[in-house]
Amino acid sequence: MGEGAMRGEAVPRLGTGIGWRPEIADAVERMPGIDWVEVVAENVCPGHLPESLLRLRERGVTVIPHGVSLGLGGADRPDAGRLTALAERAEALGSPLVTEHIAFVRAGGALTVSPSLEAGHLLPVPRTRDALDVLCENVRIAQDALPVPLALENIAALFSWPDEELTEGQFLAELVERTGVRLLIDVANLHTNHVNRGEDPARALAELPLEALAYVHVAGGFERDGVWHDSHAHPVPRPVLDILTGLAARTTPPGVLLERDENFPEPAELERELTLIREAVTAAAREGAGTGTGGGTGAAIAAGPAGGGVAILTRPTVDARERVAVAQAAVLSSLVAGTPVPEGFDRTRMRVQARALAAKRADVVAKVAPELPVILGTGYRETFLEYARERPMSGGYRRDALNFAAHLLRAGRPEEAGSRGELREWWLERAGPAPRQSGGRVARVARRVLPGRRG
Structure with missing residues (x-):
């Protein structure tokens, strides 16, 4: 078992933080009162950390990697390579803990004997006993592999699973009791689930084991x-x-962080939001409510994995993993591959989620391959969404960008010869004369659509 999963260290007092993003890196360095930052784990390379993060660390600012791709709520066991990558980032950044999400991000594959599909975003797990058993074992596998404690975040959801057996608070409380994992509570996600799923944030807070926060x-x-x-x-x-004030009325949060990923305002506006966040926390303290003693109805956490729980070692049966796998594959296939919506789901909400996933996919491909919107011009988004409707993502966003370009070239697009030539050159530069084995499909496409290519 990894040292981080065994030490039982106290939760670090973090203070007020902000999500570090390259677009606001300079502003974050100049902001007063920033005690810590969080960085998307998949967006940094341990051997080539951004200079801004290095300067922040030198000043004593804590940096925490926040993963988005593990999919611990998925039916498959966590991928060893992804766990190793997350551990490397925690060590490179000198982080006191790492964080991830209670979500699934892919489905299909061996457990269902069906094509593997990627959501490209975080999707909610069903709050059932089967899903909880699978999640608990996946969390313990992750804890064993990580050098520091793990904390998991509740996610926002656009749809609900039918026939759920637990509330969110109950689900999280039992997860903590069985694994000792810590919690990253997103109060914005509690609000999202209140609007979208009719869930009461106050009830969720009352049921949470806030001593694990x-x-x-x-x-x-x-x-x-x-x-x-x-x-x-x-x-x-x-x-x-x-909701933040309501949480602070039950326990003093060890840290509070502002997330902003797009449409970045001026630094002064970000600082104003940070001030509002501090005031929301201190409002509870002024009323004499924030005692720092924890709250919720979850069982108290004994010494155990990741600084917390009793690590009840109930393991999911093979049947439980298979049942979860089949259910998640059916849901994801309906969202990204146009198959029928499974019985019991709100079809309207599923359509909203499907559109949101496609839009997210278009946006992220435009970020990882910014040349594509330039080459395709104003037609990029419509063209990509047309492509995405027929072709689910199965290999990550960079591979998706290559597949999209190959699809267009095969179809003789863009119609303008100059733009088509630019796209061809872009593809060749990134696919290379001898693509890796995983790019075999794209290589076969290239042989059909790129005449004269030497290899």
Whole structure:
């Protein structure tokens, strides 16, 4: 078992932080009162850390890697390579803990004898006994592989699973009791689930084992047609700050962090939001409510893995993993491959989720391959969404960008010869004269659509 999963260290006092992003790196370095930052783990390389992060570390600012691709709520056991990568980032950054999500991000494959599919985003796990058993074992596998404690985040959801057996608070409380994992509570996600799924944030807070709290996320979003979208691109609304105050009335959060991923405002506006967050926490203290003693109805955490739980070693049966795998594959296939929506799901909400996944996919491909929107111009987004409707993602965003380009070239697009030539050159530069084995499909496409290519 990894040292981080055994030490039983106290939760570090983090203070006030902000999500570090390259677009606001300079501003973050200049902001007063920043005690710590969080970085998306998959966006940094341990051997080539951004200079801004290195300077922050030299000043004593804590840096925590926040993973998005493990998919611990998925039916498969965690991928060893992804766990190793997360551990390497924690060690390179000197982090006191690492964080991930209670979500699944891929489905299909060997357990279902069906094609592997990638969601490209975080999807909610069913709050069932089967799913909890699978999640608990996956968490213990992750704890064994990581050098520091692990904390898991509740996610925002656009749809609900039918026939759930536990509330969110009950689900999280039992997860903590059985694994000792810590919690990263996102109060914006509690608000999202209140709007989208009718769940009471106060009840969730009352049921949470807040003694396991590692830190808190705060973020903005927007409502459209009765659906709340957790955009991380809008100001933090008052209801989210009120939930933060409600949490602080039950326990003093070890740390609170502002997340912002897009549409970055001026630094002064970010600093104003940080001030509002601090005020939301201190509002509970002024009323004499924030005692720092923890709260919720979850069992007290004894010494155990990752600084917490009793590590009840109930393991999921093979049948449980297979049942979860089949259910998640059916859901993901309906969202990204156009298969029928499984019985019991709200079809309208599933359509909203499907559109959101496609939009997210288009946005991220544009970020990892910024040349594509330049080459395709204003037609990029419509063209990509047309492509995505027929072709689910199965190999990550960079591979998706290559496959998209190959698809266009095979179809003789773009129609303008100059743009088509640019796209061809872009593809060749990134695919290389001898693509890796995993790019075999794209290589076969290239042989059909790129005449004269030498290899």
